Amino acid sequence: MFPPHRRLLTAASASLLVLGLAACGGTTKDSASSNGGAAGQPGASADPNASIKTGLKFAYLPKQLNNPYSDVETAGGKVAVGELKGEYKLVGPHDASASSQVSYINTLIQQQQDVIVVAANDPNAVCPSLNQARQAGIKVVSFDSDASKACRDAFINQATTQGIGESLVKMASELAGGEGEIAVLSATPNATNQNAWIEVMKSELAKPEYAKLKLVKTAYGNDDDQKSFQEAQGLLQSYPNLKVIVSPTTVGIAAASRYVSSSNYKGKVTITGLGLPNQMREYVKDGTVKKFALWNPADIGYLAAYAGAALASGKITGKQGETFTAGKLGEYTIGADGEIVLGPPTEFTAQNIDQFDF
Amino acid sequence: MAVLVIASLAVPSFGTSRNFTFLVLDLMPIALVALTMTLIVVTGEIDLSVASTLGLTSSLMGWLWNNGLPIETIVPLCLVAGAILGACNGFLVTGLGLPSLAVTIGTLALYRGLAFVVLGDGAVADFPWNYTGWVTGTIGGGAVPNVLVVIVALALVSGVVLHATPFGRSLYAIGANAQAAHFSGIPVARTKFWLYVASGTIAGLAGVLWTLRYSSARADNGAGLELAVVAAVLLGGVSIFGGKGTLPGVLAGVVLLAALQNALRLQDVSGQALNVVTGALLVLSVLLPNLASSIRTTWHRRKLRQAAAH
Numbered sequence: 001m002f003p004p005h006r007r008l009l010t011a012a013s014a015s016l017l018v019l020g021l022a023a024c025g026g027t028t029k030d031s032a033s034s035n036g037g038a039a040g041q042p043g044a045s046a047d048p049n050a051s052i053k054t055g056l057k058f059a060y061l062p063k064q065l066n067n068p069y070s071d072v073e074t075a076g077g078k079v080a081v082g083e084l085k086g087e088y089k090l091v092g093p094h095d096a097s098a099s100s101q102v103s104y105i106n107t108l109i110q111q112q113q114d115v116i117v118v119a120a121n122d123p124n125a126v127c128p129s130l131n132q133a134r135q136a137g138i139k140v141v142s143f144d145s146d147a148s149k150a151c152r153d154a155f156i157n158q159a160t161t162q163g164i165g166e167s168l169v170k171m172a173s174e175l176a177g178g179e180g181e182i183a184v185l186s187a188t189p190n191a192t193n194q195n196a197w198i199e200v201m202k203s204e205l206a207k208p209e210y211a212k213l214k215l216v217k218t219a220y221g222n223d224d225d226q227k228s229f230q231e232a233q234g235l236l237q238s239y240p241n242l243k244v245i246v247s248p249t250t251v252g253i254a255a256a257s258r259y260v261s262s263s264n265y266k267g268k269v270t271i272t273g274l275g276l277p278n279q280m281r282e283y284v285k286d287g288t289v290k291k292f293a294l295w296n297p298a299d300i301g302y303l304a305a306y307a308g309a310a311l312a313s314g315k316i317t318g319k320q321g322e323t324f325t326a327g328k329l330g331e332y333t334i335g336a337d338g339e340i341v342l343g344p345p346t347e348f349t350a351q352n353i354d355q356f357d358f
Numbered sequence: 359m360a361v362l363v364i365a366s367l368a369v370p371s372f373g374t375s376r377n378f379t380f381l382v383l384d385l386m387p388i389a390l391v392a393l394t395m396t397l398i399v400v401t402g403e404i405d406l407s408v409a410s411t412l413g414l415t416s417s418l419m420g421w422l423w424n425n426g427l428p429i430e431t432i433v434p435l436c437l438v439a440g441a442i443l444g445a446c447n448g449f450l451v452t453g454l455g456l457p458s459l460a461v462t463i464g465t466l467a468l469y470r471g472l473a474f475v476v477l478g479d480g481a482v483a484d485f486p487w488n489y490t491g492w493v494t495g496t497i498g499g500g501a502v503p504n505v506l507v508v509i510v511a512l513a514l515v516s517g518v519v520l521h522a523t524p525f526g527r528s529l530y531a532i533g534a535n536a537q538a539a540h541f542s543g544i545p546v547a548r549t550k551f552w553l554y555v556a557s558g559t560i561a562g563l564a565g566v567l568w569t570l571r572y573s574s575a576r577a578d579n580g581a582g583l584e585l586a587v588v589a590a591v592l593l594g595g596v597s598i599f600g601g602k603g604t605l606p607g608v609l610a611g612v613v614l615l616a617a618l619q620n621a622l623r624l625q626d627v628s629g630q631a632l633n634v635v636t637g638a639l640l641v642l643s644v645l646l647p648n649l650a651s652s653i654r655t656t657w658h659r660r661k662l663r664q665a666a667a668h
Binding site: 123 | 371372374376377380384423424426427428429430431481483484486488489490494568572573574576578579581582619620623624626628629630633
């Protein structure tokens, strides 16, 4: 019925022996960290006067297809590629798994694209293929979610952590009339971007001009609609003098707004943070939300195309300090590590919200 | 074969050496896991937990690496872990006599869950270049990827075991009729147990190679791979009811699936259309042999009837 014990024993002791032998000396995390061995781009120099080539082939590879947010981003890219008289193509996996993007990158190398604009599902998993692409002469621009900086030419960053934190505090202060209690409704306690923004908010609040603003609590709605709704409810019950809830997550801000607009706190407490105009339109129209912010995702894709065109034309190489013009968005300068920051987030109010559809 | 020829003629850049490298790297995990899956399906059982075993091994690899173990220790440890996971399946199926479909659907969820327990949502990435480079590299910088050697070697071993040893013949006997096999002296339970151990070990190996290929250990690695493997095995002519099928057939199935996906992708066919094609191919591969045999039977009956009428 069952395998003889002797055989199991032999197998077990053999594997232990292997382990013992292998444990003596070898490649460990510490010894390996020195030999990274990422293949860089051959040292090219930029020609600031180069004219932008037409007919370039652009391929957009978002994290996954049929995601409403990345659809808006890539739509912006399509517009820019049209302005640049290039060929636009959108490819990508239907699941946002780490490795499914790699076969798409390999395919794009085979098809000899000029520019790959990629939002990496895993910054390292895509790295070997992106470097193969670059060795084949393809320029790689990452957007939305960066690939390792060793394997892309430039990264379009929607906004800096500092910029977002500052603008959240600025909005909260304006809405609270410069003084009073405010609270934060975040996503999960270990969400990296959320925590970074909250840290910036705290150091901003320590400045003298915000001395009368008091951050009473940071609540976590786990980016779950129901949990965020309940957390918003809890905040208002525990802090009767609360003036503003700042929610730097699209799930949290919508849930908190829904609660306030349907409760008798409407008009006494206001909500702000980062949200999507389509989700927030009704709360802006009914006065629950006076203003909130977000970068315009279409501009991210748009800027990526212009950066890619400038790279493929030899106008820039991705070094710090190089400049290029990105159509309607104007002039951009490349920052450290090839980072290009889109700009401060756009503020949405009752006056301008109808101009945005995403 | 025909697909390969048509694809290399009709799809530009399909037949290039670089694409060949990509193709082999893409089909590597499916090919490896399909080897042991073939043996298991031939005995009339199934192992759906392979992709989760791959993910758990990958997580384990990342966790051990983070804890400073040398990679030369981690790799055998991961293979042992795969073997243990396979042995759990084997024990539940043969020791407790539970249906393999139910057991491995259970461990599919269980092992994937454990993978997230081990590593969480994060990824471990900084594996040594000489290992990751070997997995993605080619022999002498040419077109033949290093991992093809591993695939061919293991395929030869499994092929010989299945087709040229008494053990291999006993697998067909078990698949055709387990009870008859038991009464003719074949140790059915023990055989199946070791097949599951082998399947787990190979899935562990696939997990190691996957992690090094993408230089990224993650709990969600290989999600959904079990379906591609089962698809390739069925496409290769193995009967899901056991007792029928060959290893060369399965390898042809793996190559056909991978080449078709690769070629369609080069033609910018969308991911959803790819799924439709793969699914349709699978249904056809099951349908056609059945259709053929039922036509044959009808023909045969008609002939008999004609003979009787005369």
